[in-house]
Amino acid sequence: MSVRCHRKSFIMWLVKRDTMYLLKRQASRKTEIIFLLIMRTSLQHPEQVLQAEDIISGYVETARGPKLSISDTIPSYSPMLDVISCPQKCQFNSLSEYYKSLFHEMIHSTGHKDRLNREMKPSFYLDSYSREELVAEIGASYLASISQLPDLSVDNAAAYIQGWIKPLQNNPKWIVWASSRAEAAVNFILNRKSESKDSE
Numbered sequence: 001m002s003v004r005c006h007r008k009s010f011i012m013w014l015v016k017r018d019t020m021y022l023l024k025r026q027a028s029r030k031t032e033i034i035f036l037l038i039m040r041t042s043l044q045h046p047e048q049v050l051q052a053e054d055i056i057s058g059y060v061e062t063a064r065g066p067k068l069s070i071s072d073t074i075p076s077y078s079p080m081l082d083v084i085s086c087p088q089k090c091q092f093n094s095l096s097e098y099y100k101s102l103f104h105e106m107i108h109s110t111g112h113k114d115r116l117n118r119e120m121k122p123s124f125y126l127d128s129y130s131r132e133e134l135v136a137e138i139g140a141s142y143l144a145s146i147s148q149l150p151d152l153s154v155d156n157a158a159a160y161i162q163g164w165i166k167p168l169q170n171n172p173k174w175i176v177w178a179s180s181r182a183e184a185a186v187n188f189i190l191n192r193k194s195e196s197k198d199s200e
Contacts, residue, residue, distance in 0.1 A: 045149065052099045052147040059106060059189045060084065066109045075101040077108040079120050084109055096149050100140055107139035108132065110185040118181060134178035139185045146186075 059065040066077070071085040078085070084105045092098040111118030111132065120132055187193075 048147055048149045049095070052143075052149055055143055055147060055189065056102060056106070058191065064115070064188070064191070065106075066112070075105050077105040079109075079112055082109070082112055082114075096144070099147065099149055100144050103140035103143040104136045106143070106189055107136040107182065107185045110139075110188045111135070116181075116184055116188055131174050131178055134174065135181045135185060138179055139182035142182060142186045143189070146190075 056068075060068040066082045066084050069083050069085045070088055072087060072091075073085050075084075075086045077083070084102070086098075086102050086105065089095060089098045092101065108120070110116050111120045118132065118135065
């Protein structure tokens with residue numbers, strides 16, 4: 001079987017898996033429509049979907065990465081449990097939104113003390129949390145660019161980043177700091193050799 005046929009078979013397997021999930025959940029009509037649009041994107045852009053799936057499985061399914069839990073909650077990462085929680089694709093408005101959200105939480109997970117050891121204080125430590133959100137969003141944008149998925153909204157990412165920049169306006173150096181940490185996080189996820197433990 002050629003590589004092209006193998007990739008097409010894998011995409012069809014993904015469609016079948018997500019279809020079974022949808023049937024079990026007895027989803028609403030809106031969810032069904034979103035799901036069909038997502039599946040159409042998967043079939044129209046198989047190489048980009050496979051690239052994104054390769055990035056995910058090359059990290060979360062290895063000893064270097066956290067566990068990935070499919071849940072009904074909003075996407076999140078728990079440093080204490082070292083678990084990424086993420087809903088199924090059909091619970092997002094688009095396939096791109098699903099991958100961007102998962103990439104965002106994957107970047108957060110690289111900050112774990114056993115990985116790159118970034119400071120990851122909760123949101124009431126606003127400056128620290130703002131810096132970590134910048135790292136995660138910049139890193140997620142890097143990964144989205146690598147996977148070349150369609151319709152990833154640069155405007156949405158810019159708006160999100162802008163919201164976290166405000167608490168850091170007195171510290172413009174944090175933009176440079178966050179960009180370098182995001183690059184290190186991406187390298188860690190892709191198993192490149194330039195990652196290093198964090199230091200202020």
